[in-house]
Amino acid sequence: MSLDTTRHAPDPAPREVAPIPDPGVEEHLPRYTDTDERAGRRAYRQIVALYGLSPLLAIAAIVVYFAVPTTLSFELGSETIRVHHALFGLLVGLAILCIGVGSVHWAKTVMADTEVVEERHELASSPQDREIVAEQFAAGTEESGIGRRKLLGVSLAGALGTVALPPLVMLADMGPWPIASTRKETIEKTLWAEGVYLVTDVTYRRIRASEVPLNELVNAQPENLQDLHGAEFQQAKAKASIIIVRMDPNRIQVPESRRDWNVGGIQCYSKICTHVGCPVNLFERQTGHLLCPCHQSTFDLGNSGVVIFGPAGRSLPQLPITTDQDGYLVARSDFTVPVGPSYFERDSTGDYEEGDR
C-alpha cells in the first residue's frame, strides 16, 4: 500500500463576484425609411417589384420545363451539365429568393419599427393574456401595412401561389407508366445484342476468353457504348454494365436453358443489384458468392446468380456470351430479363426460365 504524501495547497478564499451591470436598452435610431418619406415609398415599390418578379420566374421555369430538351447539355470541366435541369433549378431558386428578399425588406423598412419591452411571466398564459396576444396580432397586422397597402398582400399571395406551381409540374417526370410496350423499349432493352464485343471498363479493350483470370471479377461494358455521349451515354452505361467471372466449370450448376451461356466457366452478370440498383462488386472466391455493399443481398454466381441472402427479390440477370473465331468474348443476345431493381417488372414473374428467379 502506498501513501499519498503530496501536499495540497489550501483552497483560496471565495472571491466576491460583482454583478454585471444592466446595459439597458440601446438607443433607438430611426430608419431611413422612417425619416425620408420618398425612401419609404421607394422601399415599398421595391418589395412589390420583388413579389411581382417571383411569379414571372416561376412561369419561366414552367416554360423551360416543357420547352428545353432534356438531352441538351454542355461540359463544364469534367462535369456534364444538363441545360434543362440547371435552368429549371435556377429559375425556381430565384423565384423563391425574390419572395425571401422581399419579405426581409418589408420587415426591415416598411413594418412599424417600435421597440417593445416584455416582462417575463408564467409559462402558462391566462385567458386575458391570450386576448392581449390576439389584440397585438391584430395591431401587428395593421402595422405591417397590409391593411392599407393592399397591393403588398395581393402580390405576396400571388407570388407564393405561383411559386408552388413548378414543383407540381415536376410530377410529370413520374410518367410514363411502365406498361409492357414502354418496358420493351426502355428498361427491358440495353446496348447488348448478338455479336456485341465485351470490352474492359474505361479503356474499352476487347477481352479474350484466355485473359480472364480464375475467380476474379472483371468489370466490362458493351463495345458500342463508346458511340454515345452525355446523358445518353450515362443512361446506357447504367443499364449495360456487367461483371465477368471465370469459375471452375465443375463448381457451376447450369440450368438446361443456359447450357451455352458461358465459355468454359466464364459467366457474365449484370452489375446492377436487383434490390434497388447499387453496383455489386464484392466477390467471395471460396464460395462464388457476390455481395451487394448497400443492403448485403448475396447472389450465388455458381448457381445462375440466385439470391441466397438479403432483400433482393430476384436473381442477378445473366448475359449469354460466346467467343468469336479469335477467342474474343461477344454477347449472344441482350439480357433475357430486365436488369435493375425488381419493382420495375413485378407483373412479369411468368416470363422467367429456370434459374432466372
Ligand code: FES
Ligand atoms: S441495393 Fe443491393 S441489396 Fe439493396
